[in-house]
Amino acid sequence: MSGEQREPVKTICPYCGVGCGIQVQQGEEPGDVQFRPWGDAPVNEGRICIKGGAATEVVDHEDRLTDPLIREGGEFREASWEECYEYVVDELERIREEYGPDAMGFFGSSKTMNEENYLLQKIARRYGTNNVDNCTRMCHASTVWALRTSLGAGAMTNSMRDLREEADVFWIQGANPGEQHPIANSQYFRQAVLEGATVVQVDPHANKTTRSFEIDDTDRHQHLQLNPGTDIPVLNAVIKTILEKHEDEAGWIDEAFVEERTEGFEHLKETLEDFDKEAAAEECGLSLEEIERAAETYASADNAAIFTGMGMSQHRCGVDNVQNEINLALITGNVGRPGTGVNPLRGQNNVQGTCDVGAMPNVLPGYQPVDDDEARESVEEVWGFDVPSEPGLTNVEISHEFGNSVRGLYVVGENPVMSEPDANRVAERIGELEFLVVQDIFMTETAEYADVILPATTWAERGGTVTNTDRRVQRMRGVETVHENTKHDLEILSAVGSRLFDDDGFAFDDPEEAFEELREVCPIYHGMTYDALGEEGLHWPCYEPGDEGDPYLYAETFDTDSGLAHIEGVTHTPPAETPDDEYPLILTTARLEEHYNTGTMSRRSPTLNRQTPENFVDVHPADAERYGIEDGDGVTLTSRRGEIDVVAQVTDATKEGVVWTTPHFAAASANRLTNDVLDDRAKIPEYKAAAAEIEVA
Ligand code: SF4
Incomplete structure (x- = not known):
């Protein structure tokens, strides 16, 4: 060509x-x-x-990996694809023979497509382990858990389009669409606001969302700038306000909805019986008046929609945080209609799909639990082999086990050495693995530790499907491969899987063939074909061919065993680390519009890197004065797990006592400081709160 x-x-x-x-x-x-x-x-x-x-x-960056590499004598040398496949298969077989299948971990990627993640998780299961996970563990595992158990599906209840057209109030807690979902913010949410919708933002940081809606707290919009990790008390104060007001004047609670479509309301009321709103407001760093005003704004809307993000999910109480948002939505009847719901804004372009297709340790494609015999057997029937019935380890649990129960790791498109919390420990421990294979487009911080590196094509060179934040499955199409000795992830996984198991069931000639099999085992995708997806895509669930997909969920019933939505009162769990004499500040982290996660791609983009070439920390003016820090000074930020040198940005965008930085830059990533304590159920780490100290470098 x-x-x-x-x-x-x-x-x-x-x-x-x-x-x-x-x-x-x-x-x-x-x-x-x-x-x-x-x-x-x-x-x-x-x-x-x-x-x-x-x-x-x-796509044609000079750092692209262009040939397979094998580590020999501590150095990488070029190798043929055949030599690499043989090496990978031999090592996977050796590890299974010596230690058993659970000695391997498999990391899928939300940068790759549904078909590729589907095949990776199928390989893991045929290998004999459920130790397969993806980066949703780091961003929305707690959200998925809470939504799945309380409503039925771990995804946005509504779609961007119906929210733009029907919502009167946006309650945005721990999400920052102005920065992290810019087109959703400008094209959908801001349009609704221009037409009269009101915004209540709940976030410790004043950010691009605050600015994009011109939230100045004097007009209709509000910003509740709470202390990090106090989301449960603020929501409990909001819910308690609604309960009290309803006693005085009916209408604050949707009694018919609560009666007919939910269970657990009594538990919520009991939980809040002795709840002290004044004390809660003080703990949150807010006034009770502003909390009560926000409660009234939400409860009095015809259609109120909640947006939730990683400010809620990335806590050791992440499931409870999101459950409390669900509680708020349910008692006011704000679920199951256009313009309402609880809506997680998902990070990477295919993080929703990676979960949908089963690259998770506890569920098979379509969120079918691995420990549900009937569901597992229906998948086994199509696949033709047994699937282990015990949930496997999650990402962070796998990395905690490097060199212990976990001896080998297969990584597709992820960068755990930078993306996981307490990254210094991950970098130390990854060297304990006996075998590490990485499929990627660049030499990442993780690939530097690999035994084998398999060079993949980029997003622009291959086809497949991805599922966006509002459950819309869309097709990607590729141009001609730029470097002839690179391969599509699906092709690499097909080669590894079919050699490892001597089974054609792992050899897919193209993404559509893989998608056809995925449909068979994934009920929510069953009605989709590549033809039906066309250029518009389809929202899941799409159970049968011809279904048009649902732009909003739960109009009639909830996908729970009882068909009812689950309300459950929750109590406050403060962050695992709180300020003390040694580390008197709270460190919190977030992403920037111009960079992306560990920056593997965005740091290599001249346009994006020019915008923000290095990491920085936001420091409140009162803290800056106390520490003798001037705007632009180099500072050292430390936590119990490490230190980074960054540039100080003195600004009242952050609260006094709170320092705010980003994970994007290898030289000074926030994740060298973050805490790897996990939510008990969802196993998501507490990226959003750690005790820290700062000094002029
Ligand atoms: Fe759209 Fe891409 Fe920008 Fe996200 S990053 S808002 S998908 S253009």
Whole structure:
């Protein structure tokens, strides 16, 4: 094809979960891959943020891995694909023989597609382990847990489109769509606000969302700038206000909805019987008046929608945090209608799909529990082999076991050495593995420890499907492979799986063939085909061919055993680390619009890197004065687990006593400081609160 001008292909931006459609066009040379707008793309209608516009910059980047590599004598040397496959298969067999199948861990990736994650988790299960997980463990595992157990599905209840058209109030707690979902924010939520919707933002940091809605607390919008880790008390104060007001004047609670469609309301009332709102407000760093005003705004709306994000989920009480948002929505009847619901804004472009297709230790495709005999047997029947019935280890549990019960790790497109909390410990422990294989497009901080590196094609070069934040499954399409000795992730996994098990059931010739099998075992995708997805995509659940998919869930019933939604009162669990004499500050973390997670791609994009080339920390002016820090000073930020050198940004965007930084930069990642304490049920780490100290470097 070299020398010809190709037609642009329609695909999906590889960065965030909004799922914006873009086009890519290959020029006369394969490496000349350019961004082109897709004017009538279904989600974004041609609009694009800075990341989407710069996404093609990594496709022919000089750092691309172009050949398979094997570590020998401490150095990497080029190897043939056949040699690598043989090495990988031999090592996987050896580890299973010596230690058993649970000695391997498999990390899928939300940067890769549904078909690829489907095949990875199938390989793990055929190998004999459920130790397969993906990065949702780090972002929304607690949200998925709470939504699944209380409502039925671990996903947004509503869609961006019905929220734009029908919501009167947006309650945005621990999410920052202005920064992290820019097109959803500008194209959907801001449009609703321009037409009269009111915003209540609950967040310790004043951010781009605050600015985009011009929230100044003097008009209709409100920003409750609470202390990190006090989301349960603030929501309990809101719910208690609603309960009290309803006693004075009926209408604050939707009694009919609570009576007919929920269970557990009495438990919530009992939990809050002796709850002290004044004390809670003080603990949150807020006034009771502002909490009560927010409660009234939410409860008096015709349609109120909650957006939830990692400020809620990434706590050791992440499940309880989200459960309390669900409680608020249910007692006011704000679920099951357009413009309402509890809506997690998902991070990576396919984090929803990676969970949907079963790259998780406790569920099979379609969220079917591995320990549910009937569900497991229905999948086994299609696959033709037995699946282990005990849930496996999660990401962080696997890394805690490096060199102990876990002896080998297969990583597709993830970077745990930077993405996991207490990253210094992960870097130390990963060297204890006997075998590490990494599939990626660049030499990541994790790949540097690998025994085998398998060079994959980028997002722009391959086809498949991804599922965006509002459950819309969309097709990606690829241009010609840029580096001839790289392979698509599906092709690599097919080669490994079919050799490892000597079984054609692991060899898929193309993504559509894999999708056809996925549909058979994943009821919520069963009605979808590549043809039916077309250019618009479909929202799941889509049970039968011809179903158009549901833009909002639970109109009639909840997907729980009883068909009722589950209300459950929760009590406050403070962060595992609170300030003390040695570490008197609270460290919290968040992402930036112009970078992405561990920065594997965004740090290599000249456009994005120019915007913010290094890490920084927000310090409140009162703290800056106390520590003698001037704006722009180099400072050292420390926690019990490590230190990083960053530039101080003195700003009242953060609260006094709270320092705020990011995980994107390898030289000074926040995750060297963060705490790896886990939520008991969802096993998500507490990235959002750690005790810290700061000093001028
Ligand atoms: Fe890509 Fe998200 Fe930006 Fe859309 S909003 S262009 S999906 S990063």
